[in-house]
Amino acid sequence: MTPIQYFFLFTAGFTLLAALGVVTRRNVVHSALLLVVALFGVAVTFAILEAGFWAVFQVLVYIGAIAILMIFMVMLTRRNVADETYPEPFNDNMRLAFLAALLVFGGLALTIGGWDAARETMTVPLDYDALREFGRAMVSPDGYLVPFILVSVLLLAALVGAIYVAVLGNKSQEERE
Amino acid sequence: MSFFEDPIKFLAGLLQDLLVSLNLHPIAITVINNIVGALIVSSVGLVIVIFLIWLERKLAARFQDRFGPNRAGPFGILQSFGDLSKLVLKEDVVPDAADKIPYNIAPILSIAAVVLVWAVVPFSVEWIGTDLNVGVLYIAAVGSFGILSVLMAGWASNNKYALLGAFRAVAQLISYEVPLIFALLIPVLLARSMGVNQIVGAQDIWYIFVVPVAFGIFFIASLAEIGRTPFDLLEAESEIVAGYHTEYSGMKFGMFMAGEFLHSLTLAVVTAALFLGGWRGPYVEQLPLLGPLYLFLKAGFVYFLIVWIRSSLPRIRIDHMLDITWKFLTPLSVVLLMAIALTDALLKEFGQINNTALYVGAMIAVNVVIALLALFAASRLNSRQRRQIKTFEPRPLAVPPKPAAPAAASTSEEASA
Amino acid sequence: MQDNWLFIGIAVVIAAMLPMLPIAAARILSPHRPNRLKNETYECGMETVGDTWVQFKVQYYVYALVFLIFDVEMIFLFPWAVAYDNLPLLGVIAGLVFIFLLLDGLAYAWRKGALEWS
Numbered sequence: 001m002t003p004i005q006y007f008f009l010f011t012a013g014f015t016l017l018a019a020l021g022v023v024t025r026r027n028v029v030h031s032a033l034l035l036v037v038a039l040f041g042v043a044v045t046f047a048i049l050e051a052g053f054w055a056v057f058q059v060l061v062y063i064g065a066i067a068i069l070m071i072f073m074v075m076l077t078r079r080n081v082a083d084e085t086y087p088e089p090f091n092d093n094m095r096l097a098f099l100a101a102l103l104v105f106g107g108l109a110l111t112i113g114g115w116d117a118a119r120e121t122m123t124v125p126l127d128y129d130a131l132r133e134f135g136r137a138m139v140s141p142d143g144y145l146v147p148f149i150l151v152s153v154l155l156l157a158a159l160v161g162a163i164y165v166a167v168l169g170n171k172s173q174e175e176r177e
Numbered sequence: 178m179s180f181f182e183d184p185i186k187f188l189a190g191l192l193q194d195l196l197v198s199l200n201l202h203p204i205a206i207t208v209i210n211n212i213v214g215a216l217i218v219s220s221v222g223l224v225i226v227i228f229l230i231w232l233e234r235k236l237a238a239r240f241q242d243r244f245g246p247n248r249a250g251p252f253g254i255l256q257s258f259g260d261l262s263k264l265v266l267k268e269d270v271v272p273d274a275a276d277k278i279p280y281n282i283a284p285i286l287s288i289a290a291v292v293l294v295w296a297v298v299p300f301s302v303e304w305i306g307t308d309l310n311v312g313v314l315y316i317a318a319v320g321s322f323g324i325l326s327v328l329m330a331g332w333a334s335n336n337k338y339a340l341l342g343a344f345r346a347v348a349q350l351i352s353y354e355v356p357l358i359f360a361l362l363i364p365v366l367l368a369r370s371m372g373v374n375q376i377v378g379a380q381d382i383w384y385i386f387v388v389p390v391a392f393g394i395f396f397i398a399s400l401a402e403i404g405r406t407p408f409d410l411l412e413a414e415s416e417i418v419a420g421y422h423t424e425y426s427g428m429k430f431g432m433f434m435a436g437e438f439l440h441s442l443t444l445a446v447v448t449a450a451l452f453l454g455g456w457r458g459p460y461v462e463q464l465p466l467l468g469p470l471y472l473f474l475k476a477g478f479v480y481f482l483i484v485w486i487r488s489s490l491p492r493i494r495i496d497h498m499l500d501i502t503w504k505f506l507t508p509l510s511v512v513l514l515m516a517i518a519l520t521d522a523l524l525k526e527f528g529q530i531n532n533t534a535l536y537v538g539a540m541i542a543v544n545v546v547i548a549l550l551a552l553f554a555a556s557r558l559n560s561r562q563r564r565q566i567k568t569f570e571p572r573p574l575a576v577p578p579k580p581a582a583p584a585a586a587s588t589s590e591e592a593s594a
Numbered sequence: 595m596q597d598n599w600l601f602i603g604i605a606v607v608i609a610a611m612l613p614m615l616p617i618a619a620a621r622i623l624s625p626h627r628p629n630r631l632k633n634e635t636y637e638c639g640m641e642t643v644g645d646t647w648v649q650f651k652v653q654y655y656v657y658a659l660v661f662l663i664f665d666v667e668m669i670f671l672f673p674w675a676v677a678y679d680n681l682p683l684l685g686v687i688a689g690l691v692f693i694f695l696l697l698d699g700l701a702y703a704w705r706k707g708a709l710e711w712s
Contacts, residue, residue, distance in 0.1 A: 003204060029332060033279060036325065047599040055599075056314040057669055064321025064354075065662040068347060071328055072658050075340070131310055131371070135677025138670070139685035148688060152667065152695045159663045159699040163708045166656045207597065208604070215605040219612060265620045273633040288613035289606070296605040307601040314672055315602075336635050348654050351661040358668045366675040424635070428620035432613050496711030499657070503700075503709040507664075511697050514671075515690055521678065522686045 008048050015041030028074045036067045053131055183465050185304050218306040219292045222446075225473075226439045227257045233438070233484055240488035261431070269427035274335040283330035284425065284432035290322035291439045298446055299374040301456045301468025312373040313361050316447060317354070320402065323440070324350045327421050330433070334424035342420030345495060349408065352502045353401035359510035360395035363388050363517055364451045373447075377455035385452045387537055388517065390544045392452045394510050396482070399444040401502070404437065405483055407490040408498055441483055442476065449475035504558075509551045516543045656708050667696050 018038035025031040039062040046055035112118050124130075137143035192213060196206045231246060231254055238245025246253035271280065294316050296306040309315050324347055331343020365371050367387065368379035385392045401408040422433045449455060453475040456468030493501070520543050524530050674681075674689045681689075703709055 029276075029279075033329065044603070047602070050599070052309060052311045052599065053314070053673065056311045056318045059318040060314065060321060060669060061662075061665055064318065064324065065351070065658070065665045068321075068324060068328065068351065069655070069658045069662055071332075072344075072347070072655050075332065075344075076652065076655055129310075131673055132677045132680065135673030135675070136680045136685070138677075139674055139688040140682055141684055145684070145688055148670075149691060151670070152692045155663050155667055156695050156699045159660065160702060162659045162663070163656070163703055163706050166652065166659060167706060167708045207600070211597075211601045211604045212608070215601060215608045219605060219608050223612065261616075265616065265623050267620070268625050268627065269620060270628070270633065272635055273630070274635050284617070285610060285613045289609040292609040292612060293602075293605055296602055306605065307598045309598050309602070311672075314669065334635075344654050348657050352657055355661060355664045355668070358665075362668065362671055362675055365672060366678060369676060369679050371672060371676055427624055428617050431620075432617065499709070499711055503657075503660075504704065508697065508700060511693060511700070515693050515697075518675075518678075518686065518690060518693075522683070526683070 004048060008045070011041055011044045011048065015045070029071065032067065032071045032074055035070065036063055039063050039067060053134065183303075185301075185465070214306060215296065218295050218298075221300075222292060222295050222439055222442060223435075226435060226442055227261070228254070229442055229480070230257045230260070230435075230438050233480075236481070236484045237488050240485070264428050264431035267427040269429060272334065272336070272424050275424060276333040276335060278333075279329040280333035280424075281429075283326045283333060284429040284436070286322055286326035286329065287436040288432050288439065290319055290326060291436055291443050293319045293322075294443045294447065297373050298443075298472075299377050299450060299455055299468075300472060301465040302462060304456075304465065304468060305374050308372050308374045311371050313365055313371045313376070313451075316373075317358055317361065320354070323436075330425070331421035334421070336424050339421050339423045342423065346404065346421055349401055349404070349495075349498065352499055353398045353408075353506075356394050356502055356506035356510045357398035357402060359507070359514055360391045360398060361451070362514055363391040366514070366518060366521065373450055373455075377450055377457060380454045380457060382533070382537055383452065383454040383457075387540045388513075388544055389541070390509070390513055390548045391517075392448075393548075394506055394513070395448060395452065396479070398502070398506060399448065400483065400486065401498070403440045403444055403483075405441065406487040407493045409492060442480060445476040445479040445483065446472065448479045453479070505551070505555055509547070512551075513544070513547050516547055653711060660703055660708060663699065664696070667692070 015038050018034050018041060021034040022031045022038060025034060039058060043055045043058035043063075046052075046058055138148050139145055189210070192210065193206070196209060201209075234256070235245040235253070246256035249255035249259050271277070297309050297312040297315055299305040299308070327346045327350070328343050331339045331341075331346070334340070364376050364384050367384060368376040370376060370379065422430055425433060449472055454471075455475075456472045458467060458471035461467045461471060517540065520539050521530075524532075524536060524539060529535050671689065671693065674685075674692075678686075
């Protein structure tokens with residue numbers, strides 16, 4: 001094994017441990033902070049795989065926006081941040097959830113394991129600029145033009161939905177009261 | 178190669194020779210080289226910031242017609258070292274209610290998030306920590322750890338004012354990140370690259386002269402990102418004690434303080450690299466040693482602007498501050514980006530992309546038109562809002578007797594009282 | 595490329611160590627005499643009343659939500675800007691449509707009052 005493979009294993013283990021911490025912590029804010037650690041581990045994995053753009057994307061979107069949104073959410077709803085009387089993190093559905101997770105993992109492992117392209121080594125020309133190619137493929141008609149536009153429509157829909165739920169829903173509730 | 182031609186390369190060569198002569202594994206050599214490089218790059222900012230704190234205090238004092246620090250050393254230049262030793266000797270009070278682990282991580286994170294930016298700052302033609310091909314996005318991404326540290330500090334302190342300060346700070350930081358990233362997108366579009374050094378290399382004409390409005394947006398947004406006046410609500414001492422670091426004392430407070438100054442310097446350097454041509458200047462190709470000099474001169478100019486604004490403007494109210502970013506800077510930056518992309522594409526269609534004079538002229542024209550339109554729209558919006566607000570009627574504290582009221586009424590009131 | 599990220603990785607470790615040094619030095623050098631009164635939550639000398647949790651405005655959450663959507667959209671524009679030289683005209687227009695839809699979302703948020711503080 002090369003040093004990079006060792007490092008990959010270390011990162012993967014670290015990420016999994018942090019992810020385990022997310023579901024076992026009682027304190028919800030600690031869970032959210034551990035989630036940030038796990039997401040950072042994923043970003044490191046991307047960096048190891050030389051997917052620099054996605055490593056940065058991971059940090060910027062998942063840590064910079066989604067994790068912060070989650071922490072906000074927790075802090076806005078929790079009655080008391082120092083309260084230690086959090087509910088037990090596991091209930092009777094735990095076994096079922098574990099089974100479902102195992103099934104998903106098995107399915108993914110089987111699919112990727114049986115996919116020849118995953119094991120092929122590809123030679124990339126030295127002057128290949130993956131980032132530029134990605135940008136070009138994203139908006140060219142022979143690439144992913146339609147998904148690109150669909151993504152923007154989807155995000156617009158998400159924005160409209162979010163505003164409806166967060167602002168207008170709140171307003172109509174106030175009016176009812 | 179002599180020492181004076183390129184000292185960094187010379188020393189790097191020496192180190193390389195030394196490591197090879199020790200018969201180390203090639204991977205170990207790479208790792209050691211990287212460690213040395215990262216150490217140098219990370220400490221540059223920290224060393225400069227010690228003197229910068231003195232300079233800022235001196236400047237702020239001059240703006241307010243004071244002397245500023247002038248006791249420790251010549252011109253008080255050793256003041257920061259005095260402050261540092263005081264902070265080291267101060268007791269570190271950790272409140273009992275604090276959440277210990279996030280409480281201790283937050284100050285470390287706040288410095289680390291800024292120090293990491295220096296890994297992609299180009300100091301001279303080839304002097305750069307590492308020329309990431311996603312450098313600009315990396316700078317933005319590292320900044321999100323700063324936001325996280327604020328939130329962690331505010332929450333872990335378990336103090337109402339700290340949490341309130343953290344919430345305000347995060348609302349401000351994430352809101353201003355939108356125009357900031359849009360303004361970052363414009364140099365990327367012009368240089369066709371996200372690598373910071375490549376952006377500097379592409380600036381035959383400084384981008385501040387090509388896209389002045391983008392520079393303005395970036396500068397205002399970065400003022401808010403570093404939490405300087407007029408956007409210093411996150412630690413508005415007259416409103417919320419000291420904001421998110423109310424409960425911090427001793428060196429941990431010092432870390433937040435140093436982090437704030439370092440953040441200002443870092444964003445000044447990034448501004449200099451992205452809009453003011455970075456290390457570019459006369460004779461820099463022959464003598465790379467001039468590169469850092471030019472870079473820090475330009476960054477110093479930006480820093481001076483920051484201090485100037487700090488000592489001139491009052492704090493902005495939070496609703497106004499959020500209005501500035503969401504209702505003015507964000508739409509402006511989006512429209513500006515569209516206009517610049519369109520102009521660029523049109524010039525390319527007509528085969529005029531290499532005609533520098535036309536290119537720059539068109540860009541400046543687009544910038545000026547958009548800036549004027551934006552200011553016009555803002556003033557229209559403002560006057561409309563102002564008309565909606567009812568005129569303020571002063572309500573006297575002591576109500577004078579109504580002159581029209583008959584005397585009988587007043588006597589009956591007195592009787593009833 | 596991997597060398598770049600090795601450098602960043604090492605820089606992450608060093609950047610975390612640098613602030614730890616003065617904090618550790620302060621821990622050794624500074625006095626440590628905690629008492630119950632000193633370690634109370636600081637509220638300008640008043641005794642703390644109630645929980646830290648006070649009713650926060652939901653508006654903070656709305657800003658974070660709008661920011662999230664913008665963040666994702668903006669990042670997709672970066673590769674588009676980098677590849678600008680090699681884009682067909684349709685690609686340029688696609689990017690502009692993308693930005694326009696973003697502006698549309700902003701206009702909607704503005705109109706519906708999601709950007710109002712009060």
